[in-house]
Amino acid sequence: MASYREIAANGLWKNNPGLVQLLGLCPLLGTSNSTVNALGLGLATALVLACSNAAVSLIRNAVTPAVRLPAFVMIIAALTTCIELLMQAFTYELYQILGIFIPLITTNCIILGRAEAFAAKNNVARASFDGVMMGIGFGLVLVAIGAVRELFGTGALFANMHLLFGPQAADWQITFIQDYKGFLLAILPPGAFIVLGLLIALKNRIDHAMAERAKVEEPETPTPSRRVRVTGVIE
Template structure:
């Protein structure tokens, strides 16, 4: 059974769903044109992932192989419906903006994949933590894409955060470039592909440099240690 540290590192970096597995690309690219959209979708996905992994781990010993996948899909669909109803109740305008991508969390291959590959084989605590870390990794990638696209497209960040956090966030917007005419490509669908490709390239470069440093450290000779020898003799 993997440790909590290994689960966190896998979800956030080594096996990140968005940068390594390239799963869930429809919401990752479709609603990441702003920070608020990306953050709302990321939180919803992470909650469904954590809850579904915990539920699958609870019933894994009571479900036969013949109905395992249908049961998993029903669990994910039920939890997605709960998230959808909560968003309708508390963040209705953001729910309307995200549109069909919220109910499509049910078919997100990240969630079903983690239920089959991890939750069905591990304890409830490990499974729920794995779902939370995978969801956090997916959400952070989406938030990074949304930040870059919003900044390049409008010259500002944190716009319309009141849609998610209420009136307290009405004045959170930060305008970094005044009199900015905007870069339309950044907020159009091709901009999402370009930003995602740059993030994947950046991760690959960082991984290669880390591997080179680790190889150099392993190949370096161990520093010589001086030992002081005390010699005693007997003179007759």
Template sequence: MTSYREITLNGLWKNNPGLVQLLGLCPLLGVSNSTVNALGLALASAVVLICSNTAVSLVRGVVNTAVRLPAFVMIIAALTTCIELLMQAFTYELYQILGIFIPLITTNCVILGRADAFAAKHDPARSAYDGLMMGLGFGAVLVVLGALRELFGTGALLANMHLLFGPLAANWQLTVIPEYQGFLLAILPPGAFIVLGLLIAGKNRIDESLVARAKARQPQAPAPSRRVRVTGVIE
């Protein structure tokens, strides 16, 4: 069984869906032009991921191998429909902005991949925790990407957060760069590819630095001593 520590490291860093596996790129790039859009999709994806992993783990012993994947898709589709209905009821404006990307959670490679690769082989507790960590890892990349694009594109952060949290968040917007003229490329699709590429490059650079530090801390083995054998004849 995979340890909880390993599950945490894999979900948040070593096997992050957005930066390492490069799964779910369609919603990752499509709706990450603002913080509120990214956070809304991140929360929806995380809830579906946790619940689907738990459900798949519970039925893994009774589902025939021939219909395993269709059964997993049906579970994910049912959970996605529940999330879609909840968003229509409580965050309708945000639901309209996210549009097709909410139903597309059903075909998100991250969710189906974790259901087949992890939840189908582990107990419900570990499966739910794996869903939580993978959801947090995927959501963190979404939110960071959305925040950076919003900042570079508009000079502000946390705009329109009332769409997700209601009137309480009406004054959450932070104007980081006053009188900013805007940078249109950042909030267009090409900006998503550029910022994501920079995030991946930054993670790879950090990994290389960690590996180099680990090698530097390892004690070096002493050089093998050389023995010289002298032979001679004494008369």
């Protein structure tokens, strides 16, 4: 069984769902045109992922293989409905902006994939921790894309954060360029593909550099010397 450190490393970096598995690209690219949208969807996905992993782990020995997949989908759909109702109650304006992407959490490949590949084979603690780490990893990628697109598209960061955190977050916006004309490509769907591609390239470059450094720092194993005894007969 994987250790908690390995689970965290896989979710945040080595097997990140957004940069390595390339799952959930539809919400990843569709809602990441601003930081608040990305953060809202990232938190909702992480909550569903953690809770569904825990629930699937609890019932993993009680369901037969024939009904396992429908049972997993029902659990995920029920949790998504709960998150949707909470967002309608407390962050209604953000819920309206995210629109169909909230119900579509039910069909997110990340959630169903982790339920089948990990939660159904591990105990509740490990399954929940895996869900949290995968959710955080996915959310970080979402927020990174949203921040880059918002910065280049509008010249500001953290606009409209009151939609998620209430009136006290109304003055969180940071404007870097006054009277910025805007960069339309950044906030359009092609901008999301470009930023995601750059993030994947950056991760691959960092992994390559770390692998090269590990090779350099790895101590060479000395070759044991062998003493050969030669005997012969001279005629």
